Structure formats: structure tokens, C-alpha cells
Amino acid sequence: MSNTNLNTQSVLSMKGQGYYSQKTIGAKNAIDKMEPLIQQALNTIPKKEILKIADFGSADGGTSQQMWFNIIEKIKNSGDNRQIEMLYTDLASNDFSVLFRLMQGMQGNTDFAYQKKFANVFVHGCGTGFHDQLMSDNSLSLGFSATAMHYVSERPCLIKNHVHMVGSNEDEKAQFKKQALKDWETILINRSKELVSGGRFICINFGIDEEGRHLGNTGGHNMFNNFAKHWKNLEKDGVITNEEFVNATFTQHYRTVEEFRKPFDDPNSEVSKSGLILKKCETMFTDCPFKIHYNKNKSTMSSREFAETLIPTMRSWSETVFKTALEKRNPDEINKIVDQFYNSYLEEIADNPDDHAMDYIHIVMDIEKV
Numbered sequence: 001m002s003n004t005n006l007n008t009q010s011v012l013s014m015k016g017q018g019y020y021s022q023k024t025i026g027a028k029n030a031i032d033k034m035e036p037l038i039q040q041a042l043n044t045i046p047k048k049e050i051l052k053i054a055d056f057g058s059a060d061g062g063t064s065q066q067m068w069f070n071i072i073e074k075i076k077n078s079g080d081n082r083q084i085e086m087l088y089t090d091l092a093s094n095d096f097s098v099l100f101r102l103m104q105g106m107q108g109n110t111d112f113a114y115q116k117k118f119a120n121v122f123v124h125g126c127g128t129g130f131h132d133q134l135m136s137d138n139s140l141s142l143g144f145s146a147t148a149m150h151y152v153s154e155r156p157c158l159i160k161n162h163v164h165m166v167g168s169n170e171d172e173k174a175q176f177k178k179q180a181l182k183d184w185e186t187i188l189i190n191r192s193k194e195l196v197s198g199g200r201f202i203c204i205n206f207g208i209d210e211e212g213r214h215l216g217n218t219g220g221h222n223m224f225n226n227f228a229k230h231w232k233n234l235e236k237d238g239v240i241t242n243e244e245f246v247n248a249t250f251t252q253h254y255r256t257v258e259e260f261r262k263p264f265d266d267p268n269s270e271v272s273k274s275g276l277i278l279k280k281c282e283t284m285f286t287d288c289p290f291k292i293h294y295n296k297n298k299s300t301m302s303s304r305e306f307a308e309t310l311i312p313t314m315r316s317w318s319e320t321v322f323k324t325a326l327e328k329r330n331p332d333e334i335n336k337i338v339d340q341f342y343n344s345y346l347e348e349i350a351d352n353p354d355d356h357a358m359d360y361i362h363i364v365m366d367i368e369k370v
Contacts, residue, residue, distance in 0.1 A: 024313055024317070025289045026286055026287075026288055026290075026313065026358065026359075027063045027147050027360070028062075029286055030147070030204060030362055031067055031146045032066065032067050033284065034146070034202060034364075035070055035071060037364075038071060038142070038144065038202055039074065041200040042071070044198070045196075045200055046199075047082070050084070050085055051075070051082050052084075052135070052139055052140050052142075053068075053084065053085070053086050053141065053142045053143075054089060054134070054135065054140055054144065055068070055086070055088050055145070056130040056134075056143060056144065056145035056148060057089065057090055057148025060095055060096075060098040060099050061098075061099035061103065062102055062108060063147075064144070064146060065112045066109075066112045068114060069111075069114045072084060072118055073118070076118055083120040083121075084120065084121045084122070085122050085124065086103075086121065086123045087125075087126055087135065088123070088125050089127075091127065091129055092127035092128070096125040096127065099123075099125060104116055104123075130149065133194060134194065136194070137193050137194070138194075138196050138197070139196065140191075140195050141195075141196055141199050141200075142200055143191055143194065143200070143202070144201075144202050145203040145204075145205070146203065147204065149187060149203060150205055150207070150252045151252055152176065152180050152183050152251050152252065153179070153183050153186075155251045156178065157172055157175045157249075158247070158249050162225075163250055164249075164250045165177075165252065165254070166208075166214060166224050167222075177259070179253065181259065184255065184263065185269070188263060188276055188367070189271060191276070191367070192271070192274035192276050196369070197370070198368070198370070200367065200369075201276075201365075201367040201369075202365070202367070203364075203365050203367075204362040204363070204364050205362060206252075206360075206361065207254050207260065207283070207361060207362065207363035208361070209283040209285075209361050213361050214361050215360055218357070219355075220355030220356065220357065221356050227318070227345075230344045230345050230348075231245055233344065239340065240325075240326070240337065244325050244326055245325075247324070247325035248325035250321055257283065260363050261278065264278040274369075275370050276369055277367070278366075278367055279366040280365060280366035281363065283361065283362070284360075284362045284364050285360070286359065288359045290306065290310045291356075291359075294306040294309075294353065302350075303352075304346075304350040307347075307349035307356075310349060310357070311346045311349070314345075319342075322337075322338050323338055326338070
């Protein structure tokens with residue numbers, strides 16, 4: 001029997017052992033763009049004895065590591081010698097061991113191992129989802145989150161003929177929208193509890209822009225339609241059951257700008273009453289770095305080589321959805337089927353690479369507690 005109201009915390013995780021940050025260069029590029037905005041915010045946040053920063057939904061910390069290094073370096077170079085506490089949060093299933101090794105210079109690019117380079121910088125991990133309050137009241141100066149808060153706390157329904165809400169029917173879409181609005185308000189109220197007066201919460205979330213574009217759907221092939229097509233082909237071929245097809249429903253909702261703004265635009269909402277104001281809300285486009293590289297190197301790079309770089313970035317965050325849908329099978333069988341699924345998508349890209357990419361569409365928000 002299908003599990004409709006799947007709890008996100010119980011099953012979701014990014015692919016571990018450093019795989020996620022290694023394969024998601026596009027996410028890093030988007031995060032790096034946030035450095036000036038965060039620096040501006042830090043210049044106005046009231047100074048506390050200890051500067052407490054939180055990175056919500058951080059995965060292994062690799063995609064934001066260089067940005068935080070640059071920011072901490074600027075703080076230290078300015079003569080600000082306050083102690084800095086960095087809290088990285090994600091689900092209990094997250095590979096925090098990689099995060100700690102990265103920050104201490106035991107793995108990855110040691111140039112950005114800020115915990116090793118700078119004194120009085122303390123790194124902590126929290127294995128609880130960002131829908132909950134994660135820090136004590138009035139303790140957080142700066143909160144940040146990137147490419148994370150499109151995950152809803154639980155799956156409101158199963159999507160019968162697709163894998164994602166962007167391809168769902170109107171009733172299914174309405175249920176995801178309702179859940180996402182409830183979750184967004186909960187997230188904001190809990191951030192308000194954590195933030196000091198004058199503190200900021202800056203986030204870049206996946207969403208749908210004014211042109212209807214979203215992650216993997218910016219012209220050419222629609223990535224989620226391709227996920228659904230190749231997953232459905234496995235059902236047609238008798239590899240998976242219909243129940244397994246339906247169970248691969250992503251626990252995600254891509255909000256529009258209007259949906260993100262809604263709690264702030266209503267002066268009587270609990271979010272507005274909590275003291276949060278929206279200072280900025282705008283869309284941001286980030287090109288797929290793998291497609292850029294392929295277009296620049298077509299004379300020496302084959303279409304298969306391009307496909308072999310693009311599929312891993314998709315797989316780094318989506319694989320767990322398909323594996324969970326097959327949870328009644330043994331691990332070897334699950335791995336075989338999931339490999340078959342991604343390989344079929346890879347072959348499609350290798351045969352006709354021109355219209356395939358994973359461009360990023362983010363909604364950038366700067367939120368202040370007054």
C-alpha cells in the first residue's frame with residue numbers, strides 16, 4: 001500500500017560522502033552570488049558578543065563553504081575579533097562527517113577550511129529539519145538557506161501520472177500548494193523566534209519565476225517531465241509496479257513569488273505579527289555550468305561526456321526519491337533499477353544533447369526581524 005503522507009525527515013537525504021557538493025557546481029554558483037547581500041546585512045545587524053550564524057538545509061556544507069570563508073575572512077580582516085558560531089542544519093540522515101572534515105581541512109579544498117585558518121570560529125551541526133525551531137529564542141544574528149526550503153514537511157498526496165508537483169493535476173497541485181504555504185509560515189515563525197531584533201534571514205529557494213520557469217525547465221527539455229517519462233517506461237516494461245511509480249512523488253513544492261510574499265503581505269498574519277518584514281523578493285537565473293562547459297568545448301567533448309557530467313548533478317539530490325519508492329525490494333535490486341533509470345536518461349541526452357540542461361531558478365529573499 002502506498003504511503004501518502006510520507007514524512008520528509010524520515011526518508012530524505014542528499015547523496016553522501018561528499019558526492020552532493022562535488023556534483024552540484026550550479027548550486028555553489030548560485031550561493032556565491034549571495035555574498036554581497038549577506039555582507040550588506042552583516043554591516044547593519046546589531047553587534048552581539050558572539051556572532052551566531054546558521055546555514056539551514058546545508059547538506060555536506062561544500063556548496064556554501066567558499067562563500068562563508070570569504071565572509072569570515074572579511075570579518076576578521078576588519079578587526080572584528082568576536083567569536084563566531086556556525087550552525088549547519090540538515091536532516092538526521094545527512095552526512096555531517098563530511099561537513100566537519102571540510103571545515104577542518106581534512107577533505108576537499110583546504111584553501112577554504114575556515115575553521116582551520118581562523119581562530120574563534122566554532123562549527124556545530126544540527127540533525128533536525130528546518131521546519132522546527134533549531135536555536136534558542138533571540139540568539140541568531142544571521143540565518144541563511146539555499147536550495148532547501150522547497151521541501152515540504154510531509155507529502156500531502158501522491159501524484160498519479162507524474163513525479164513532481166510541476167506536472168501534477170489541479171487537485172494534486174492545490175494540495176501541495178496548501179501544504180507548502182503552511183510549511184512556509186511555520187518556517188518563518190520559527191526563524192523569527194530564533195532571530196535577534198534586527199537579525200536577518202537570507203534565503204534563495206527554488207521556485208517558479210514570472211515566465212513560469214523552474215529548475216530544469218527554462219526552455220528545451222523539462223527535466224521533471226523526463227524523470228516521469230523514464231520512470232513510467234520502467235513500469236511499462238514491467239520493471240517496476242504502478243505502486244512504485246506513484247510512490248516516487250517528490251516531497252517538493254516550487255512556490256511562486258506571490259506564494260513567498262503572501263505571509264508578509266497580510267499584516268494580520270502570524271508571520272507579520274512575529275516581527276518579520278520582507279526587504280527583498282526577486283527571481284534569479286543561474287546557467288547550468290555543465291551546459292556552459294559543453295558549449296565551449298564541443299570540438300573536444302562528446303555528447304556522451306556531457307551526459308555523464310549532467311546526470312550526476314541530477315542524481316545527487318533526486319536518487320533518494322526513487323530508491324525510497326522501491327523500498328520493499330532488496331538493496332541490490334534497488335540499485336540495479338535506479339541505475340537503469342538514470343542510464344536511460346543519460347542515453348537520451350547523449351543522443352540529442354542540445355536541449356538538455358539544468359538551469360537554476362531561485363527566489364531571493366532578504367527578511368529582517370524588527
